[in-house]
Amino acid sequence: MSSLDGEAATLRAEGDRLFSEGAFPAAEALFATLIAGGHATSWNLFQYARCAVRQRDWPRALARLDTAMSAAAAVPWAALEKAQVLERSGAPVAEVASAAAWFSRHAPPRLNEAHYAMLAKWAHAAFDARCHDQAAALYDFLVAREHGGALCRLRQADLRVNHGAASTALDLLRDAAFPADLAPWAEAVKARALIALRRDQEARATLLPLVQAMPGNIAFIRMLFGVLERLDDRAALARAAEFVAGLAPGERIEFLLRAALWREDAASLSAVCEAVPPHARTPLAPLIAAAMNRAIGRGDFAAVEWLFEGTAPIASDAPPTISALLSACFARRDWTRAETVMATAAPLLQRTSDAELRLRHLELLCYTMRLDQAADLAAAWSAESPLPAIASGTVASLHAARGSWRKVIDLLLDRVARGMAIDAQPLLDAARTAARRAGDYATVIAALDQALARAPARSVARARQQLLAECALRRTMEGPHAVPAAEAILLQSGPGRALVAQAARLVSRAVPADTPFHIYFCADHAYLIGAATALHAALRNNPALRAAASLSVVCADADHAFAAAVFDAIGAAFSTRIDTIPASALGAAGNLRVEWGLFTPGHALAESAYWRIFMARHLVRQGAGGRALYLDADVIVGPGIARLLRAGLGGRALSARIEEPLAEVAEASARLGVPPATYFNSGVLLMDLDHPATAGCLDTAIAAARHRQDILTFHDQCALNLGFSDQLHPMPENHHRFQRAGARQVSRRGTPIVTHYMARPKPWEMFGRGARPRAWQDEFRLLTELLRPEQIRTLLSAAFAPAPVAPAMDEAA
DSSP, X not given: OOHHHHHHHHHHHHHHHHHHTTOHHHHHHHHHHHHHTTOOOHHHHHHHHHHHHHTTOHHHHHHHHHHHHTSTTOOTHHHHHHHHHHHHTTOOHHHHHHHHHHHHHHOOSOOOHHHHHHHHHHXXXXXXXXXXXXXXXXXXXXXXXXXXXHHHHHHHHHHHHHTTOHHHXXXXXXTOOOOTTTHHHHHHHHHHHHHHTTOHHHHHHHHHHHHHHSTTOHHHHHHHHHHHHHTTOHHHHTTHHHXXXXXXXXXXXXXXXXXXXXXXXXXXXXXXXXXXXXXXXXXGHHHHHHHHHHHHHTTOHHHHHHHHHHTHHHHTTOHHHHHHHHHHHHHTTOHHHHHHHHHHHHHHHHHHOOHHHHXXXXXXXXXXXXXXXXXXXXXXXXXHSOOOGGGHHHHHHHHHHTTOHHHHHHHHHHHHHTTOOOOOHHHHHHHHHHHHHXXXXXXXXXXXXXXXXXXXXXXXXXXXHHHHHHHHHHHHHHOGGGSOHHHHHHTTSHHHHHHHHHHHHHHSSOOOTTOOEEEEEEEOGGGHHHHHHHHHHHHHHOTTHXXXXXXXXXXXXXXXXXXXXXXXXXXXXXXOOEEEEEGGGGGGGGOTTTSSOOOOTTOOOOGGXXXXXXXXXXXXXXXXXXXXXXXXXXEEEOSOHHHHHTOOOTTOSEEEOBOOOOHHHHHHHHHHTSOGGGOBOSSEXXXXXXXXXXXXXXXXXXXXXXXXXXXXXXTHHHHHHHHTTTSEEEOOTTTEEEEOTTSOOOOOOSOOSEEEEOSSSOTTOTTSSSOXXXXXXXXXXXXXXXXXXXXXXXXXXXXXXXSOOOOOTTOOO
């Protein structure tokens, strides 16, 4: 030991002696000398702080204790001293509990009972103050040291449920015995854990006796009702009055109303609502609105109406219920009823300025294509107060529909600056398109980066990746100078360079030998005969196709069993598999009528027309990769489909045949704002599923189908043209030949791979004008040899079924 170290040890021993004798100023001076002399050991720092504690100098004591706790090999007792000082100085419970939790993580092996009692006191205080993180750390420590008793274990289990560890909570409760005064609370925590684990039957069995034992506990009753509703236990809900007998009259109403709403008991509903005093009605309106929204979700609009009428004393003057009623009107496209409801609700909206009801007003203007009025309303709303987060998607879609791309970007920046979530898909769709239209990728990507740094979200990250990929593709196709400096910087990172390399591969005309191919048809009831004949021709004329591509047919849910039998028979004949997919499996494809969106009044539209878009999105989301080829049902496929599948796309996401220069095409393209020379037919679509722009283009097409119906002349075809407006590679005529009766015939060089019968009558419409094409007729005759007579009869009669038949969306002429 050096003489210097020996002197320091002597001073430390002297300081400790003075401290133990209560000579705190003298001890403090000695420890200050040691620290100033370079001996700031954890013990010296601790003792220096304790001198201030003993002199009740709380500010100096806290500052020194923080220094002592930050030292290497800090003395754990410094944290306990700090907790005591904070408590004595009147600091918030959270600060006291934080210091105590720090001590619990570094505590020495042995403590005395006073220490454990002190920690338990602070744990309970933190629990009562809802400082759950600190309380959990302290309870975990106390239970691990077998101190704190049953209450600590019970609260430890309770907090485990809060932190998503319900299974652990059940284990803690199972291994513990609770005294009579804590047993009901242990059962309540057990019920919460079971509910979190979706073990509703067990939760019900736990809660029923608990409610009977403590009939006045509203929290237990609320849990029970939540479980009964989730189980749809209408028999138990019919006994609602029995469960709530111990509550005060005002508290009973909520549960009686919930039971009547869930059971849709009209008589009870009216009686309960009539009994609610005016001052108690407002908190009950969300319950009614929730019941109405459940009915909307299952398409039962009659139930929505009688629920509203049956709860009129509450529903007729409450924003949540008026909003739900308007949502029902939107879902069934009853614009007249919606206008009436909105006019009746105008005084309520003026009186309450309710954000959700105001949003319904804005949506109604958008749905009915009064876009200028909608823009004025949005501007007035924004001037009055910041637009709420629930309005972000609608307002962004409104700006996009009007082509106000800079306003879309400004809205995105505003949402991010205000710390709002931006993961609403309509907002991201509009922002992604705005980046492209305004040529300002850098600003949009920077906004997405800021949002992701604050709160990671998969949809936001995906939108950012798509935008960055578009920048990389532009740079590759148009040269480095095509990308502004701010965007070029984004491409210099490792991920950016990888995207540039990927874009270079995409631009190459070569298609790797191992590229997966996916061929699919979409057919409603009337078009099943066409899809079956076309698929039969494709397999017969292209033997290699059987092993080289996946084959699938999207059909209506009601047709699925029949279609599966037909296509299974075709697949068996060619020793290949054909998947039959019900439209509902595509998600939104089967629910267009209940999602946010309007199809312009007076324009006929069949949902089946959009299946080709949603099926492509389905493939992308499933990670299918490779090439996807969509074929209309009214085609005949000849030899050479492998050439079509492997055709170069010039770095673009889609290949399709340009439409003929007809007047209708010029009008449709003008309404879209795309050049007529690039407007394509959607009857044969070759998509690169790996292209970074494909997912975004499909999302844009779907957004157009939902939000911009006023500009869609040929429905899904126009939506696709809008989505892929800058990602089209023209398809040669000999890959997709139009056969349109009465139209000007184009050259017939070479044998086409796909012949598309675009005009009516369709080849299978035997009573239409003209004879069926010979090629189609021959193919159908071969098909009849595979199928049973009753299947052929069903296919032939489908075109004349009484159900509405989807119009041919590719009929521009």
